[in-house]
Amino acid sequence: MSFSEDRLVTKLNGLDETQDSIVGASRWVLGQHKNIKEIAASWDTFVSKPTINTRRKLLAIYLANDVVQQAKHKRVSEVGVAFGEIMPGALSRVYPELSSEMRQKVRRVVDIWKQRQVFSDSVLKKIYAQLKNAAPHHSSSSSLTSSSSAALTPELQRVVETFDQLTRSQADVNSSKTRFDSSVEALDPTSAVYTDNYKTIQKIGQTAKDALQLSVANREKAIKELQVLLDFQNEQLQQDQNLISEINAIIAAKDPLSLQSAPVEDEVLPVYEPSDGSDSDTDKSDVDEQDTAGRRRRKSSTQSIEDKDDAKRLKTVAVEAQSGLEEGSESADPATYEPTPAEVAVNSPMAVTSSIQDLLSKLAS
Known part of the structure; x- marks a missing residue:
């Protein structure tokens, strides 16, 4: 060979x-x-x-x-x-x-x-x-x-332990595989004990396969541990990059040049009390509007009643004045009756007119 x-x-x-x-x-x-x-x-x-x-x-x-x-x-x-x-x-x-x-x-x-x-x-x-x-x-x-x-960190410690197991299992794999190869080379089909030797080779081959199965399990475990370590490092990388961006933003915001160039507002905008949009604010607004409308209706109704009362009083005064004039003109005797200045002032058309004007002024106000 x-x-x-x-x-x-x-x-x-x-x-x-x-x-x-x-x-x-x-x-x-x-x-x-x-x-x-x-x-x-x-x-x-x-x-x-x-x-x-x-x-x-x-x-x-x-x-x-x-x-x-x-x-x-x-x-x-x-x-x-x-x-x-x-x-x-x-x-x-x-x-x-x-x-x-x-x-x-x-x-x-x-x-x-x-x-x-x-x-x-x-x-x-x-x-x-x-x-x-x-x-x-x-x-x-x-x-x-x-x-x-x-x-070492716990993550790295697990990786090291896994690779130590992998190294030991690999040694068993190489040893059992070498023994299996040597047995196969020594197998002689013409030998009288060929069947027995073949059964021995089967056992040696099973031992080699068991060692290989253990090695496969250790390699899968090593890949899993390395993947966990890789994912953790990717997360840490993203966090570090975010912190760099945050520091850059803070430095830019505190830059004196950017502060000096910031526009100054001439007028201060009014500050409104924010509404949280709750139902209580809406209900309160509706109640206020209803109260205002009610006060307006009551005021209008009161004003209308007062206007009617004034109109009645005006009409009564006018009727009384007119009646006074008519009665005075019919019953008064010019020879025997001499009106006093007060009566003249009350019964005169000018006095009636003045009273009407006063009522109109009150209505207007």
């Missing part, structure tokens, strides 16, 4: 701390020993990627350790040569990234290489030089990371 870099990456991603996982991947690599240079180069590329976490890089070093030791035991020298060419450079990039505990594990592996003479002396000398030149690891960086994680 020809070498596939993607297949190697899959196996590296599926490694865990168990011996079975390391040994199984090591056998696959040794089975591709004819392409060992390509395998070593792909391994170097994998551990040099900054996106690969340090735990997975340490597991890759464990795999390389088992590969070169098994190759030496089986006298496949080209494997040790190929990894010896890339190992000093790879460790120069990986070792400084590791924690103190991981560095101790790598140093024990290198000491084993020296004891068992897995690599040549020149290669081992370069490797030890890289370990010695690496900057000392400070534990404060890990405490800083933990303190930073503790200071």
Whole structure:
């Protein structure tokens, strides 16, 4: 079977701390020993990627350790040569990234290489030089990371926890998938126990599917948490933009230039008491109008009665005056009767006329 870099990456991603996982991947690599240079180069590329976490890089070093030791035991020298060419450079990039505990594990592996003479002396000398030149690891960086994680908002904390679960589930997916692929490759249809082996593969396949289902659930959860975080940030963005607009409006309203250029009104408009449009205002208005109309009707009626009374009095005075004149003219004796000045004033036509004029004046007023 020809070498596939993607297949190697899959196996590296599926490694865990168990011996079975390391040994199984090591056998696959040794089975591709004819392409060992390509395998070593792909391994170097994998551990040099900054996106690969340090735990997975340490597991890759464990795999390389088992590969070169098994190759030496089986006298496949080209494997040790190929990894010896890339190992000093790879460790120069990986070792400084590791924690103190991981560095101790790598140093024990290198000491084993020296004891068992897995690599040549020149290669081992370069490797030890890289370990010695690496900057000392400070534990404060890990405490800083933990303190930073503790200071995360609840939304970000949930996202971090979800991605931690996703990372762990992905490791199980890679491991179970690698085991399933190896089992399928080893399945021989001509074997007498083919049926039993097929049932075993079914179980291994179900384990891989269960791991994948868990990974799918974790990814859906991660997408949901990220969507919540995205929606929250969009809301905060809109609020910030609204606050910017509000500040701009306040600054523009307080600008001295705008205040000086504002027009001054010559006359003050009258202020009317606003009506709330309630029924009480309408009823009050109707009552006021009814009262006004009633007073006008009563005044008109009173004035009409007074006018009639005055007209009656005027008519009575006129009749009495006329009767007085007639009686005076018939009964008065010119020889014996001499009217007094008061009688003359009362009975004279001018007096009657004056009385009528007085009544008319009263009516007019």
